Amino acid sequence: MSGISVPTPQPYPVIPGMETGDAKEELRRAIRAQRGHRSARQRAQAAESLADIIESIPDVRDAGCVAAYAARSAEPGMLPLLDRLMDRGVRVLLPVLGAGLARDWADYTGSHDLLERAPGRPPEPGGATLGTDAIKLADVVLAPAIAVDTRGVRLGQGGGWYDRALTHLRPGAKVIAVVFPEEVYDAADHPLPLEEHDIRVDAVATTTDWRLLGG
Ligand SMILES: Nc1nc2c(c(=O)[nH]1)N(C=O)[C@@H](CNc1ccc(C(=O)N[C@@H](CCC(=O)O)C(=O)O)cc1)CN2
Ligand SMILES: Nc1ncnc2c1ncn2[C@@H]1O[C@H](COP(=O)(O)OP(=O)(O)OP(=O)(O)O)[C@@H](O)[C@H]1O
Numbered sequence: 001m002s003g004i005s006v007p008t009p010q011p012y013p014v015i016p017g018m019e020t021g022d023a024k025e026e027l028r029r030a031i032r033a034q035r036g037h038r039s040a041r042q043r044a045q046a047a048e049s050l051a052d053i054i055e056s057i058p059d060v061r062d063a064g065c066v067a068a069y070a071a072r073s074a075e076p077g078m079l080p081l082l083d084r085l086m087d088r089g090v091r092v093l094l095p096v097l098g099a100g101l102a103r104d105w106a107d108y109t110g111s112h113d114l115l116e117r118a119p120g121r122p123p124e125p126g127g128a129t130l131g132t133d134a135i136k137l138a139d140v141v142l143a144p145a146i147a148v149d150t151r152g153v154r155l156g157q158g159g160g161w162y163d164r165a166l167t168h169l170r171p172g173a174k175v176i177a178v179v180f181p182e183e184v185y186d187a188a189d190h191p192l193p194l195e196e197h198d199i200r201v202d203a204v205a206t207t208t209d210w211r212l213l214g215g
Contacts, residue, residue, distance in 0.1 A: 047077025
């Protein structure tokens with residue numbers, strides 16, 4: 001670890017009057033470009049810290065089933081957390097993409113079982129799929145995101161996969177977005193673009209901290 005921490009810029013290429021869809025795309029582009037700057041070593045360290053942070057969240061400590069995700073290389077890494085949850089006996093569900101981005105889930109049984117079916121696609125478990133409604137089993141959903149703001153507005157990859165999946169959630173289940181620290185935006189001056197279908201998240205976890213949102 002270097003002793004000097006350089007503040008990471010927080011891009012906000014949103015111009016008044018811009019269409020919401022365009023504003024989302026500009027933000028995704030700017031934030032993705034910044035994500036590419038982390039080394040493999042920094043990513044591995046970040047994944048360990050993220051596991052410590054997420055394991056400290058009371059809703060996660062109490063959960064019997066967590067719907068998580070298997071990270072692609074630029075996303076906050078999840079493997080240390082997935083293994084810790086599994087070792088504690090928590091059921092861990094991971095997304096499985098069906099045809100046309102259909103939303104399905106399967107159990108995580110260890111990293112040996114994860115396979116990237118095509119370059120750029122998230123790794124997926126090889127076991128039996130459980131159906132779209134399996135998300136109802138989850139007490140907590142850890143949702144990958146590109147950014148989140150203090151109201152709980154989440155900016156995702158742009159497929160609408162999570163917005164649709166979260167409509168099947170059991171009432172009372174908690175949704176926690178996972179991002180890097182500089183991707184948490186203060187809605188007072190840099191609100192993220194919001195559309196009708198966007199489902200707000202309850203909290204955000206980063207590699208350095210977590211907090212409740214909205215309220
Ligand atoms: N790790 C992870 N899993 C996730 C999501 C996510 O954001 N992150 N999703 C959140 O919604 C859902 C699906 N997201 C997807 C993300 C990309 C592609 C995809 O087709 N990617 C391109 C390659 C793009 C690239 O190179 O960056 C491709 O295969 O052609 C498909 C689904 C469910 N699982
Ligand atoms: N509940 C829904 N029902 C139907 N269409 C939806 C729903 N949610 C999102 N969509 C569609 O999905 C598209 C992408 O949505 P959006 O830009 O909010 O994705 P995202 O939340 O950033 O992505 P993701 O959830 O995959 O990470 C939108 O064009 C929207 O019309």
